[in-house]
Amino acid sequence: MRPWRLTKFSYYLDFAIYPALIVALVVLKYEATGLSLAWFQWWAAGFIAWTLIEYWLHRIIFHGGPPVIAKMHVLHHAKPAEFIGVPVWYSLVFFLVFSFPILALLGVDAGVGAIIGLLIGYTLYIGIHDAAHHRTSYLRPWLARFRVNHLRHHYQNAHAGFGVTTDVWDRLFGTKV
Numbered sequence: 001m002r003p004w005r006l007t008k009f010s011y012y013l014d015f016a017i018y019p020a021l022i023v024a025l026v027v028l029k030y031e032a033t034g035l036s037l038a039w040f041q042w043w044a045a046g047f048i049a050w051t052l053i054e055y056w057l058h059r060i061i062f063h064g065g066p067p068v069i070a071k072m073h074v075l076h077h078a079k080p081a082e083f084i085g086v087p088v089w090y091s092l093v094f095f096l097v098f099s100f101p102i103l104a105l106l107g108v109d110a111g112v113g114a115i116i117g118l119l120i121g122y123t124l125y126i127g128i129h130d131a132a133h134h135r136t137s138y139l140r141p142w143l144a145r146f147r148v149n150h151l152r153h154h155y156q157n158a159h160a161g162f163g164v165t166t167d168v169w170d171r172l173f174g175t176k177v
């Protein structure tokens, strides 16, 4: 079985499921307790946490982690234009598993805010990554910066440039490409 080789449909399914999930969570939260400005700080916290997860996930799991996952990433490095990635069902389970300790630790209100931040981070990550490899003719200058950063990781030095949505952690941990 090759779960990492996706059809075009299942690859782009992420781009429908995650925004829909984010909207659904905001609506649920609004219906339950309303929205407050202070609540949005948990979005920011979740988003920042995502960028750190993304960095370490890429650095130690995708590069040199369990063979079943590392193999997927080797394949992606070899064929960056193909639809290779994590199926939506797998990433949903990943976030679901993460959600329990977050909700237990922060409570439902703050926890849902932080989860939304994580999901926004993930959506930006897959969006920027897709743009880097598939939207080459549709790049705005601000997006080109991210693209160059990721392509350097692919073609210049695979031991650096692990951040996709930001290079802040690469700068901090000394892996700026």
Ligand SMILES: [Zn+2]
Pocket: 076, 080, 129, 133, 150, 154
């Ligand atoms: Zn890539």
Ligand SMILES: [Zn+2]
Pocket: 058, 062, 063, 073, 077, 153, 158
């Ligand atoms: Zn990589």
